[in-house]
Amino acid sequence: MNKVRNNGIVAIYRYLDDVCEVAESIEKRDDFKDHEIISHTSYHELIHIAEKKYGISQVRWFTLTGALTGVFTGFAMPLAMDYDWPLVVGGKTAGVYSLPAYVVFGFELMILLGAIATIVGMFVMGRFPNPKATVFDTRTTDDRFAVFVPGVSIDSQQAKLLKEFGAEEVYSTT
Amino acid sequence: MSDELVWDKTISDVNDGILKATGKPHPSYYVALSLSLVFLIIGIIAWALQITYGMGLSGLNAPVYWGTYITNFVFWVGIGHAGTLISAILFLFRAKWRNSINRSAEAMTVFAVITAGLFPLIHVGRVWLAAYWMVPLPNTNNLWVNFRSPLLWDVFAISTYLTVSLLFWYMGLVPDIASMRDRVKGYKRAMFAFLSFGWTGTLRQWHHYEAGYGFLAALATPLVLSVHSIVSWDFAMSVQPGWHTTIFPPYFVAGAILSGCAMVYTLVLPFRRMFRMEGFIRPEHLEALIKLTLLTSTIVSYAYGIEFFVAWYSGNPFEWAIFVKRAIGPYSFYFWVMVFCNCVFPLVFWSKKARNNQTICFIVCVLVNVGMWFERYNIIVSSLVEDFVPGSWGHYEPSLTEIAITLGSFGWFFTWLLIFCRFFPFVSMSELKLIMPKPLRPKTKLKEVKG
Numbered sequence: 001m002n003k004v005r006n007n008g009i010v011a012i013y014r015y016l017d018d019v020c021e022v023a024e025s026i027e028k029r030d031d032f033k034d035h036e037i038i039s040h041t042s043y044h045e046l047i048h049i050a051e052k053k054y055g056i057s058q059v060r061w062f063t064l065t066g067a068l069t070g071v072f073t074g075f076a077m078p079l080a081m082d083y084d085w086p087l088v089v090g091g092k093t094a095g096v097y098s099l100p101a102y103v104v105f106g107f108e109l110m111i112l113l114g115a116i117a118t119i120v121g122m123f124v125m126g127r128f129p130n131p132k133a134t135v136f137d138t139r140t141t142d143d144r145f146a147v148f149v150p151g152v153s154i155d156s157q158q159a160k161l162l163k164e165f166g167a168e169e170v171y172s173t174t
Numbered sequence: 175m176s177d178e179l180v181w182d183k184t185i186s187d188v189n190d191g192i193l194k195a196t197g198k199p200h201p202s203y204y205v206a207l208s209l210s211l212v213f214l215i216i217g218i219i220a221w222a223l224q225i226t227y228g229m230g231l232s233g234l235n236a237p238v239y240w241g242t243y244i245t246n247f248v249f250w251v252g253i254g255h256a257g258t259l260i261s262a263i264l265f266l267f268r269a270k271w272r273n274s275i276n277r278s279a280e281a282m283t284v285f286a287v288i289t290a291g292l293f294p295l296i297h298v299g300r301v302w303l304a305a306y307w308m309v310p311l312p313n314t315n316n317l318w319v320n321f322r323s324p325l326l327w328d329v330f331a332i333s334t335y336l337t338v339s340l341l342f343w344y345m346g347l348v349p350d351i352a353s354m355r356d357r358v359k360g361y362k363r364a365m366f367a368f369l370s371f372g373w374t375g376t377l378r379q380w381h382h383y384e385a386g387y388g389f390l391a392a393l394a395t396p397l398v399l400s401v402h403s404i405v406s407w408d409f410a411m412s413v414q415p416g417w418h419t420t421i422f423p424p425y426f427v428a429g430a431i432l433s434g435c436a437m438v439y440t441l442v443l444p445f446r447r448m449f450r451m452e453g454f455i456r457p458e459h460l461e462a463l464i465k466l467t468l469l470t471s472t473i474v475s476y477a478y479g480i481e482f483f484v485a486w487y488s489g490n491p492f493e494w495a496i497f498v499k500r501a502i503g504p505y506s507f508y509f510w511v512m513v514f515c516n517c518v519f520p521l522v523f524w525s526k527k528a529r530n531n532q533t534i535c536f537i538v539c540v541l542v543n544v545g546m547w548f549e550r551y552n553i554i555v556s557s558l559v560e561d562f563v564p565g566s567w568g569h570y571e572p573s574l575t576e577i578a579i580t581l582g583s584f585g586w587f588f589t590w591l592l593i594f595c596r597f598f599p600f601v602s603m604s605e606l607k608l609i610m611p612k613p614l615r616p617k618t619k620l621k622e623v624k625g
Binding site: 014015016017018023036037038039040041042043046047049050051053054056057058059060063067077078081082084085087089098101102104105107108109111112114115116118119121122123125126127128129130131132133134135136138140141142143166 | 184185186188189310316317318319320321322327330331333334337338341342345349352353355356357367368371372373374375376377378379380381382383384385386389390393394396397400404604605607608612613614615
C-alpha cells in the first residue's frame with residue numbers, strides 16, 4: 001500500500017454486532033469509498049457481508065482449473081511414458097494401455113494440483129503475500145475489529161458516524 | 175455441542191493465554207524433549223549401522239522381506255489420518271469441537287507422514303538408489319517407473335497427502351502467525367511478517383480464505399479416504415493369502431482413523447497440561463474425540479470379524495489356514511494383543527464415566543496405538559511367513575536394529591512435534607474464537623443505543 005492509501009482514520013470496535021451494523025451502513029454510502037473492515041477471525045456474519053460486497057469467491061475457478069489440469073496430467077504422464085518405453089507384461093502388447101491403473105494418478109494429481117491452485121487463488125484474490133501490508137492496529141489480530149477509511153480526517157463526518165456506531169476509539173493514521 | 179458450553183474464558187483471553195503458554199512450557203516439556211532426542215539418536219545410530227553393514231542387520235530374509243519397516247510405514251501413515259479427518263471432514267460436518275484440537279492433529283499428521291516416508295527409504299537399504307523406482311525421472315537407462323505397480327500408486331498417494339496436509343496446516347497457521355507478529359518487535363516481527371505473508375485480516379482476505387479453506391477441506395476429504403485405501407492395495411493387489419481381499423481398503427481406513435484419534439488423545443492430553451491449555455481444550459472436546467475413537471473401534475472390530483468370516487466362507491484352504499494360524503499359530507500373541515487393544519479395551523468407552531476419566535482414556539488410547547501397530551505387524555508377517563509352498567516357510571522376529579529404528583521413529587516424530595509446539599500455538603487461536611461466545615454488545619447497552 002502506498003502512503004496516500006494509509007492516510008485516513010481507524011475506528012476500533014469491541015463488539016461484533018457493532019462492526020456488522022457499521023459495515024452494512026457505510027457500504028451504501030459514497031463517502032466511505034475504499035474502506036476496509038478488519039477482523040481477528042472469520043465470523044460468519046462478516047463473511048456474509050463480504051459475500052454481498054465481493055460476490056461469491058472466485059477462488060473456485062482456480063480450484064477447478066488446478067483439478068482439471070491434475071486429471072489431465074495424471075493420465076497423460078503414464079500414457080506418454082508407456083508410449084516411450086512399453087512394459088510388455090501380462091500378455092499386453094505395446095500400444096495397449098492400462099487405463100484403470102492410471103486412474104490413481106489422475107485422482108491423486110487432481111487433488112494435488114487442485115489444492116495448490118486453491119492456495120494460489122487465495123493469494124491472488126486475497127491480495128497477499130504482501131510484504132508492504134499495513135497493519136492498521138495490532139489489536140485487530142487479538143480481540144478487536146476495525147474499520148479503516150482512507151483519505152479522511154479525524155474531524156470529518158465519517159469519523160463522527162463511526163463513533164456513533166459504538167467505536168471504542170477513532171484515530172487518524174497520518 | 176460447544177454452543178451449550180459455559181466457557182470461563184472469553185475471546186480476549188485466547189491470544190494472551192495461548193501465546194504466553196507457548197513461550198513458557200512446563201518443565202516436563204524439556205523432559206519429554208530430552209527423551210525424544212535420546213530415542214532419535216538411538217534410531218540414527220541404528221540406521222547408520224544398517225547402511226554401513228547392510229541389510230543383514232535387519233531380521234528381513236526369505237520369505238519375509240516386508241517386516242518391521244513396512245509395519246512402521248503403514249502404522250505412521252495411519253497415525254497421520256486423524257489430522258485430516260479432524261481438519262477436513264469434521265470441518266465440512268461443522269463439528270465445532272474440532273476447533274480446539276485441529277491444529278495439534280494437523281501437526282501430528284504432517285510429522286507422522288514425514289516419519290512414514292522415511293521407512294521405504296530405510297527399507298530399501300541403499301537409500302541413495304531409491305529415486306530410480308520411486309520417482310518418474312529421466313535416467314541413463316531410458317527406463318520409466320512401473321505405473322501399474324501399487325507401490326508407485328503409493329508414492330503418489332503419500333506425496334500428495336503430505337503436500338496437501340502441509341498446505342492445509344500452514345494456511346490455518348497464517349492468521350495465528352500474524353497475531354504473533356503483532357506482539358513482538360525487531361527481527362522476530364520481520365520473521366513473523368514474512369511467515370504470515372503480510373496477513374492483515376481484512377474482510378477481503380477472510381472472504382477468500384474461508385472459501386479456499388472450504389475447497390481444501392473438500393479436496394482433502396476424498397484424499398484421506400484414498401490414501402490408506404491405496405496403502406492397503408500394496409497388499410490386496412497381490413495374491414498372497416491373508417492379503418488378497420476386497421475388504422482391505424475400508425478396513426485400513428477405519429483402522430487408520432482409530433489409531434489417529436487415539437494418538438491425538440495421547441498427544442493432546444499431556445500437551446494440554448504442559449502448555450496450560452486446560453481452559454481452551456475442554457473436557458467436552460476430549461470426550462468427543464473419545465466417542466470418535468469408540469466408533470472407529472467398533473468398525474475395526476466388525477472388519478476383523480468379516481475378514482475371518484469371508485476367509486472361512488470363501489472355501490479357500492490357503493486363506494482359511496492363514497487366518498486359523500493367526501489366531502492359534504506361532505504369531506497368536508500378536509493377534510490377541512491386537513484384538514484386545516483394538517476391540518476389547520475401547521469397549522470401556524461406552525461408559526460416560528470412563529470417557530470423562532482422563533487417566534483411563536489415556537491408558538486405553540496408548541493401548542489402542544500398541545494394538546494398531548500389532549495389527550499391521552500381524553497382517554504383514556503372518557501372511558508372509560507361510561505361503562503356498564511349505565518348503566519356503568520361515569520365521570521372522572524383528573532384530574535389535576529394527577527395534578532401535580522403530581524407537582528412533584518415535585523419537586523423530588515427537589522431537590519435531592515438541593519443537594513445533596514450543597514455537598507455534600498448538601491450539602488454533604483464530605478458529606477457537608469461533609466456538610467461544612461471540613463478542614456481542616451487552617443487552618443493557620443495546621437498549622441504550624436503541625432507546
